[in-house]
Amino acid sequence: LKGVHYAMHAGIYAAEAIYDQLKRSEGVVTDLSAYDARVRDSAIDKEIYRSRNMRQVFSKGFFAGGAMANLMEITGGRFPAGHFHTENDAEVDVFIGDRSKSYPKPDNELTFDKLSSVFLSGNATRDDAPNHIRIQEHVPLEVALMWQNMCPAAVYQVPDEVLERAEQNGGLAGMEGETVDVQVTPSNCVQCGAITAKGGRLTPPEGGDGPNYQLA
Numbered sequence: 204l205k206g207v208h209y210a211m212h213a214g215i216y217a218a219e220a221i222y223d224q225l226k227r228s229e230g231v232v233t234d235l236s237a238y239d240a241r242v243r244d245s246a247i248d249k250e251i252y253r254s255r256n257m258r259q260v261f262s263k264g265f266f267a268g269g270a271m272a273n274l275m276e277i278t279g280g281r282f283p284a285g286h287f288h289t290e291n292d293a294e295v296d297v298f299i300g301d302r303s304k305s306y307p308k309p310d311n312e313l314t315f316d317k318l319s320s321v322f323l324s325g326n327a328t329r330d331d332a333p334n335h336i337r338i339q340e341h342v343p344l345e346v347a348l349m350w351q352n353m354c355p356a357a358v359y360q361v362p363d364e365v366l367e368r369a370e371q372n373g374g375l376a377g378m379e380g381e382t383v384d385v386q387v388t389p390s391n392c393v394q395c396g397a398i399t400a401k402g403g404r405l406t407p408p409e410g411g412d413g414p415n416y417q418l419a
């Protein structure tokens with residue numbers, strides 16, 4: 204899992220900084236700047252620095268972005284120099300785009316539809332298992348669509364009635380802001396964790412259920 208080792212190292216540095224402070228100031232923690240310094244002086248900072256422009260270059264398109272990303276990798280982040288601007292994700296409003304229309308259809312050889320992929324993951328969660336996903340289900344349409352497109356396991360679905368209405372009224376974009384009741388099927392979840400970055404919270408599923416990947 205991407206980034207988990209950084210989280211573990213950051214946790215270790217935090218614990219060490221707190222312990223040092225407790226030792227030095229007789230049980231009172233007032234200054235944790237040592238934690239920041241440790242992170243900046245560690246592999247976390249070095250590795251993140253070398254890939255600091257990785258996402259931004261793909262705004263120039265797949266081929267130009269791919270070429271620059273490779274150069275970045277080869278030069279250890281020295282090229283391109285500087286730090287490309289990127290917007291703060293939380294400051295950009297969610298909107299209904301049409302990018303999903305150009306997604307290639309699954310070929311059933313190398314790529315598969317979402318529910319077939321859930322089956323291949325070996326997920327055998329019973330349908331009536333308690334819901335382990337903490338989420339607001341009455342949300343603006345654009346949020347419901349974002350979750351639907353993001354989730355690799357078809358856990359979130361915009362109701363058919365809404366999609367039919369959109370078709371009759373010239374598309375989904377005109378319905379931005381309308382609130383809908385998103386349909387949630389938690390038993391499909393493959394625990395990828397994406398929803399935790401987009402407004403929900405994942406809790407441990409009953410009995411450790413979830414995907415059970417097997418080598419063929």
Ligand code: SF4
Nearest residue numbers: 354392393395396398
């Ligand atoms: S954790 Fe991943 S698979 Fe599970 S519901 Fe969220 S996005 Fe879907």
